[in-house]
Amino acid sequence: MDSKKYVTLKERFLKYVKFNTRSDEASETIPSTPSQMEFAKMLKKELEELGLSNIFINKACFVNATLPSNIDKKVATIGFIAHMDTADFNAEGINPQIVENYDGKDIVLNKEQNIVLKVDEFPNLKNYISETLITTDGTTLLGADDKSGIVEIIEAVNYLKEHPEIKHGDIKIAFGPDEEIGRGADYFDVKEFAADYAYTMDGGPVGELEYESFNAAQAKFKIKGVSVHPGTAKGKMINASLIASEIIEMFPKDEVPEKTEGYEGFYFLDEMKSNCEEGEVVYIIRDHDKAKFLAKKEFVKELVEKINKKYGREVVKLELKDEYYNMGEIIKDHMYVVDIAKQAMENLGIKPIIKPIRGGTDGSKISFMGLPTPNIFAGGENFHGKYEFVALESMEKATDVIVEIIKLNAER
């Protein structure tokens, strides 16, 4: 690979990851943390320096820009989207380490604290021999999720700007906040973005291409007990903690994250707290299949009815809310969007790895807003923790894929 093709990629990535853009679930502001707005402003300035058009930060903190078409004929407008925030893990003082010409051995991330990226724990490391890896120093995450996506998109449009001989239609780009807390895309403005189809650059290793996600809901059980002095409780006490345990017992034992994979859905006991007086049990429900998803929600409703019937009063109140849906349901009617990405990878000698996401992406929500948005690899590994790393070569490949998709779209 011509590593000098995207000359500013490495430097740009190292600059971006040093911004602490950790999002905060507990915050109610948009964006959830002010540092994301700071980062957005910096991005806006850089996009201006690159000479893109129609650059603005909207009220939901999405940084938007356009690379205008350079051909006469009308071709579809493609969008590329990545998220600015990082997961709920220390992001203060990110100090990226560069491992040149990786030798395939364990990587000491932090000598003093004896934090080591071990090949036997992370066998994928073997896929990166002789490449340039960027790792953490063992005390933070890296934030390749999803700064690598942002860098790849910017490098791709920069490359196209410098190579006007490559013909393309209008290219829209957007960088949004709060993906990791499942919120940013709620305020994405599909109309304003005005693309015909889009991709999130937010997947893992090279080749990943995803267009199916989970359907997702959260079930919160609010339990009201009756607390009485235990010495005189006979016939009076209703122990909320015991009801919490009853609820948990009623769930199927095998439909849990640790026993499922592929297209198998699950119920995940996410949180519980209780005392005799009151309790709260929170589950998340996940399934790719719509019918099975609905059946799982039905199961939860019936469970609550059974418990309340047993106690002859409303001891449990259910708060059931949908979080996002399987984008495959929308994208299946626009499969050319997946096909172009697949073709782009094949043209570049990259083997597409198409598999259902066991989670959601911004695309899960955006697709349901009417903009089909599959997810493409951004290149990183071991997201959301101190073992996160990314190969420079993977980011270059992702950038190549963006450019190739844009070329293919112009030829359609």
Ligand SMILES: [Zn+2]
């Ligand atoms: Zn991500």
